[in-house]
Amino acid sequence: xxxxxxxxxxxxxxxxxxxxxxxxxxxxxxxxxxxxxxxxxxxxxxxxxxxxxxxxxxxxxxxxxxxxxxxxxxxxxxxxxxxxxxxxxxxxxxxxxxxxxxxxxxxxxxxxxxxxxxxxxxxxxxxxxxxxxxxxxxxxxxxxxxxxxxxxxxxxxxxxxxxxxxxxxxxxxxxxxxxxxxxxxxxxxxxxxxxxxxxxxxxxxxxxxxxxxxxxxxxxxxxxxxxxxxxxxxxxxxxxxxxxxxxxxxxxxxxxxxxxxxxxxxxxxxxxxxxxxxxxxxxxxxxxxxxxxxxxxxxxxxxxxxxxxxxxxxxxxxxxxxxxxxxxxxxxxxxxxxxxxxxxxxxxxxxxxxxxxxxxxxxxxxxxxxxxxxxxxxxxxxxxxxxxxxxxxxxxxxxxxxxx
Numbered sequence: 474x475x476x477x478x479x480x481x482x483x484x485x486x487x488x489x490x491x492x493x494x495x496x497x498x499x500x501x502x503x504x505x506x507x508x509x510x511x512x513x514x515x516x517x518x519x520x521x522x523x524x525x526x527x528x529x530x531x532x533x534x535x536x537x538x539x540x541x542x543x544x545x546x547x548x549x550x551x552x553x554x555x556x557x558x559x560x561x562x563x564x565x566x567x568x569x570x571x572x573x574x575x576x577x578x579x580x581x582x583x584x585x586x587x588x589x590x591x592x593x594x595x596x597x598x599x600x601x602x603x604x605x606x607x608x609x610x611x612x613x614x615x616x617x618x619x620x621x622x623x624x625x626x627x628x629x630x631x632x633x634x635x636x637x638x639x640x641x642x643x644x645x646x647x648x649x650x651x652x653x654x655x656x657x658x659x660x661x662x663x664x665x666x667x668x669x670x671x672x673x674x675x676x677x678x679x680x681x682x683x684x685x686x687x688x689x690x691x692x693x694x695x696x697x698x699x700x701x702x703x704x705x706x707x708x709x710x711x712x713x714x715x716x717x718x719x720x721x722x723x724x725x726x727x728x729x730x731x732x733x734x735x736x737x738x739x740x741x742x743x744x745x746x747x748x749x750x751x752x753x754x755x756x757x758x759x760x761x762x763x764x765x766x767x768x769x770x771x772x773x774x775x776x777x778x779x780x781x782x783x784x785x786x787x788x789x790x791x792x793x794x795x796x797x798x799x800x801x802x803x804x805x806x807x808x809x810x811x812x813x814x815x816x817x818x819x820x821x822x823x824x825x826x827x828x829x830x831x832x833x834x835x836x837x838x839x840x841x842x843x844x845x846x847x848x849x850x851x852x853x854x855x856x857x858x859x860x861x862x863x864x865x866x867x868x869x870x871x872x873x874x875x876x877x
């Protein structure tokens with residue numbers, strides 16, 4: 474807190490109140506922000522819906538037909554766990570995958586029969602309305618489903634739900650549906666690749682058959698043709714190229730057929746290392762206490778700024794005991810240099826004179842108190858005539874000559 478500062482002008486002492494004095498004077502006003510912010514923080518902390526989190530770990534590796542990724546030293550190749558993580562994010566953006574998980578785990582039925590469990594402002598404003606489908610899709614957002622890649626082959630998935638049992642079941646259903654969808658995608662892709670390679674084999678076989686037929690026909694028409702014959706050499710070269718194409722197409726077809734039985738997206742293999750763990754609460758007493766303390770700090774800051782705003786500065790300094798308005802530095806009504814209404818040379822008519830009592834001011838500020846105006850004492854003293862005397866800041870000029 475700032476200390477009280479004071480300065481003396483003649484017999485008057487002007488005091489600048491400190492922040493502590495300002496707080497005492499406006500105690501109720503400056504205590505209100507603290508109470509309001511603490512109540513709001515406690516409302517948010519204690520009224521937020523309870524949530525629980527469960528975690529599972531998956532092992533992701535290349536298919537057996539390709540070779541394990543454990544010996545992969547090429548940093549340009551994306552690890553299998555990151556590939557599967559991308560697949561998970563893409564599946565969570567689809568309604569069919571999310572609805573399958575919700576129906577399988579019982580989350581859909583829970584959201585259809587239960588509203589928001591908390592009483593925080595956010596929960597009350599949401600109201601729990603809207604279609605069940607929209608609430609299900611919101612239950613698989615980035616705040617509810619999180620994934621991490623601890624290693625090239627390990628994929629960790631966590632889920633936040635409203636109850637411990639439902640959270641664990643939902644994560645288990647999520648892992649199962651991920652495996653099923655990955656297998657289905659792998660099967661569809663493998664079948665598509667097999668169909669394409671089979672078509673390539675058929676096309677290469679047809680080309681080879683036609684090339685060999687042309688060679689045979691040329692030899693039947695030219696039985697004496699030898700290897701030095703340019704036409705025969707060209708036909709034989711085309712037949713050899715068609716044979717090579719057929720061999721390459723056949724190899725690709727064999728590889729695609731061997732990968733049909735591989736599981737996982739893009740042929741990767743998925744296996745569960747850690748089953749969904751028991752759901753644990755995500756917010757504890759420590760977090761709630763930190764939120765309340767944050768509200769208290771915000772209230773104290775607002776109150777301090779309010780005290781600074783209510784504390785007068787040097788130009789607005791005043792006496793807290795008397796609040797006298799006769800400060801010669803701030804009040805210039807009696808200054809003949811600035812106030813010309815009392816100047817007999819500039820004012821033709823005689824102005825009423827306020828007498829100044831020489832007795833000390835009963836307010837205690839050391840300045841003489843102005844007497845009552847003339848109209849209040851008209852019956853007590855004779856009227857004055859002649860030019861009037863201009864009052865100074867503290868006393869009337871008793872030595873001014875009287876009018877002749």
